[in-house]
Amino acid sequence: MISLKAYIASSLDGFIAKKDGSVDWLHAEKYHLENEDFGYDAFMSSIDCIVMGRITFETVLQFDPYPFEHVPVIVVSYNPNYKIESKHQISIFTRPLRELIQFLESKGYQNVYVDGGKLIQSFLKESMLDAITITQIPILLGNGIPLFGVTDRMIELKHKKTQTFPNGFVQNEYEIVK
16 A cells, blocks of 8 residues: 655745745754754655655756655656656656556555645645645745645644754644545
């Protein structure tokens, strides 16, 4: 059985990036804690592959070094002609999102990291996301790209864990109730 999990940071007012897509506020020196990765390495060690939205992927491609060298990335795009040239383990998925589960199963993936604001919203809309870890950063951006969009129904979450950090970060883990 495939487990689809999101792991993301947001401002206290619910934005994952500024309007221009920038996340520079997230990496401010004042938030740095020596020898603390906020559970990211442990999370990544449990992951078989990453399913990432196109916009997020194109942002990640600009990182130096590329952070997912040892994990396959599947880029979801609604453009059937979308192509990318990369030396990394990248697949492009352009079919309907519901068909993604069968594709992941065919590859033998069981623990999948879903990344990208719009993609997380799409997974929630389709009742496909199983769990989400949200690290809230103590900043109000005022506007930007929201983590959650408008939904056509209420989505119930089951709280699993909360962890606080000396820099003011608050990390909550939730299971999505289906």
